Amino acid sequence: MRKTAALLLLGLPLALGRPAAAQAPVQYSVAFPNAMHHEARVTVTFTEVPAGTLQVRMARSSPGRYALHEFAKNVYDVQATDSKGKALAVNKPDPYGWDVTGHDGTVRFTYTLFGDRTDGTYAGIDSRHAHLNMPATLAFARGLEQRPAEVKFELPQGWTVASQLRPDATKGTYYAPHLQYLMDSPTSLGPQKVRSWQEQGKTIEMQVLHDGTDAELDAFANNTKKVVKEAAAIFGGLPDYDFGRYTFVANYLPQTSGDGMEHRNSTSLTSNRPLRGPGALDNLGTVSHEFFHSWNVERIRPKDLEPFDFERANMSSNLWFAEGFTQYYGELLLRRAGIYTDEQYCQEALSGIVDAMLTMPGPKRYSPVYMSQQAPFVDAAAAIDPNNRSNTYLSYYYIGAGNALALDLQLRQRFKTDLDTYMRALWKENGQQQNYAPAKPYTLRDLQRVLGQVTKDTTFAGQFFRQYITGHEAHNYEQLLAPAGLLVRRAQAGQATLEARMQFNPDSSATLGTTLLGSPFYLAGLDREDVVLKMDGRKPTNAKEVQKLLAAHKPGDIIQVEARARDGVRTVPVTLQENSDLEVVPYEQAKKPVTKAQKKFREEWLKGKAK
Structure with missing residues (x-):
């Protein structure tokens, strides 16, 4: 080292000579002096800050x-002081932060945060609880992202x-090793009811x-517990959670918006549906989906999302796998x-998948990769x-689910x-190696390569990806489901339909929503916001009257x-069409004979794997 460089380094703050993880942590304090009006008061203390402007920002994405x-739109009453309490100059260079x-x-x-939406994206604060998604709650400083963080509630x-x-x-x-982990850690505050158990040496709570x-x-x-066991059986065990614990952070209160959001060692679960009746099953479906994410997307993670950028929209070509397979x-x-x-599995899961894949216009036009790339425009945008x-x-x-099924x-x-074997292979190849983040995030090519390894047929793997993943060919679900003794059929065969969304108005007219390609109204040249005044000489007063009218006709009328x-x-x-809705039912329900081979195939596919 040249002498001039050494003297220059001696003049810099000591913190710059240490790795970020060893520097003074960013300290947060979150208080609720006005919770009944949905406000929190947040203080962030940055120490050992290099000379010059400190750029403080709120996340733009999550x-x-x-x-x-x-x-940043929900942040106000911003103030900044130094170590002696002296007020500092705060300027806004853009809508998202403060210099x-x-x-x-x-x-x-220090700032006031307003939050009144309890879900996986925002902050929900009231006199009863606070459900905090960290990007919506905590400001950060550019250049200090690798420092550890400590939060006091x-x-x-x-x-x-x-x-x-x-x-x-x-x-x-509460400790996070760096900003990425901190922002990935939703936190619920309130009178929690806790259920905790041990599963394969890990704490699940x-x-x-x-x-x-x-x-x-x-x-x-x-x-x-049953879902956790079955998920672990697919991968041959649970992940090594960073602190030996996985937490379901759940909020099932009336003021809550329905959502589920995956995180490395936890999931945010929000719903206004209670833990009884149909609501319990609906909520359990979210639990199952989000827990599977602790492998798929959190550890088996697409390279185009790693690391996550909190200051822009994040696009991935692989959400068909990350979300769809999940x-x-x-x-x-x-x-x-x-x-x-x-x-129930046919009714609640398979019917919706097959119907969407075969009757909706979208998959006939664009690939799963393209649909994934649309997420910044559609995912709560x-x-x-x-x-x-x-x-x-x-x-x-x-x-994605349609391709996983096929x-x-x-x-x-x-x-x-x-598919279990394929998921285990990806887990070993791209998931198991972790250090608060995946060591080997995958690409689209990796997904194809591992499929070729599992099948020992690279030609099949390449063809599958070309036809169905980067392409948009349709699967033959009737043929694929038949060996399991499952039938794809019209849910309302022979019934006439308009295949339309209609909003019924006080004057007994009906306003059309976007008309679907190939539907009767579309072919007749009618579109969204057009108002139907009469149908077959009668006013479209309500949905019941329209159904009565359609019941008097047959497809082709x-x-x-x-x-x-x-x-x-x-x-x-x-011209009326036949209702195109599809459903999947077991042969037994359709009064069709089922062979022993079909029963065996179905059982091997659907039976529990946990021991």
Whole structure:
């Protein structure tokens, strides 16, 4: 080292000579002096700050969400002081943050946060609880992202903390090794009810806010245990959770919005449905889906999402796998855990997948890769202009699940293997090696390569990806499901339909939503916001009246429709079609004979794997 360089380094703050993880942690304090009005007061203390401007920012996006959410919009009353309490200059260079100057190496940055949406994306605060998604809650400083963080929650009486953050009882704080982990750690504050158990040497815990009984929570936790066992059986064991613990951070209160959001060692579960009746099964489906994510997407992670960028929209070409295959397994785990019967699994899972894949316009036009790339525009993204997604898009959840189903059945029929084996191979190749983040995040090419290894047929793997993943060919589900004794059929065969969404108006007219490609109204030249005045000479008063009208006709009949469009009132002929809705049912339900081979195939596919 040259002498001049050595002297220059001696003049720099000592912190710059140490790795970021060894530098002074970023310290947060979160208090709730005005919780009844949905406010928190947050203080962030940055110490050992290099000279110059400190750029403080709020995240614009959130892990597991891909659109921009602009969390800075809910931040106000911003102040900054130095170590002596002296007020510092705070300037806004853009809508998302604040530049602080004149500090003495310490910046104490304080703000009020408003939050009244309890879900996996935002912050929900009231006198009863606080459910905090960290990107919506905590500001950060550019250049200090690799420093550890400590969070202290100033809790109202009776509240406790549910979080994957590591507790430090001596300090009364919660620890994250760096910003990526901190922002990936949703936290629920309130009078938690806790259910905890050991599974394969790991602690699994449910920390729950709900209005129900302890018996309802016990039953829900027992079903969750079954799901956890079945998920672990697919991969041959649980992941090595960073702090030896996995937490279901659950909020089932009336003011809650329905959502589930995956994280490395926890999941955020929110719903206003109770843990009884149909709500319990709906909530358990989210549990199953999100727990599978602790492998798929959190550890088996696409390279184009690693690391997550909190200051822009994040696009991935692989959500068909990360979310879609998880969607498939989330429902399959409920069947393997004995929570669904075969009939329920067909009704609740397979029918929706097959119907969407074969009857919606989107998958006929675009590939799963393309659908994945649309996430920044569709995943809770906000916009006020109309779009044509009814005709151009199918969720990567559905198109991915449809391909997972087809691949699983092809692997079983053609290669004497299964999708479980494929997932285990990907886990070993791209998931097991971790250090608070995946050591080998995957690419699209990796997914194809591992499929070739599992099948020992690289030609098949290449063809599958070309036809169905980067391409958009349709699978023959009727043929694929037949060996399991499952039938694809019209759900309402012979019934006439308009295949339309209609909003019924007080004057007994009906306003059309976006008309689907190839549907009767589409072919007749009618579109969204056109108002149907009469159908077959009658006013479309309500849905019941329209159904009565359709029941008097058969597919192929032509009815006259009077409509007010943008070019005036006109009457057009509309040809009714047969209802295209599809369903999947067991042969037994359809009164078809089932062979022993079909029963065996179905059992090997759907039976529980946990020992």
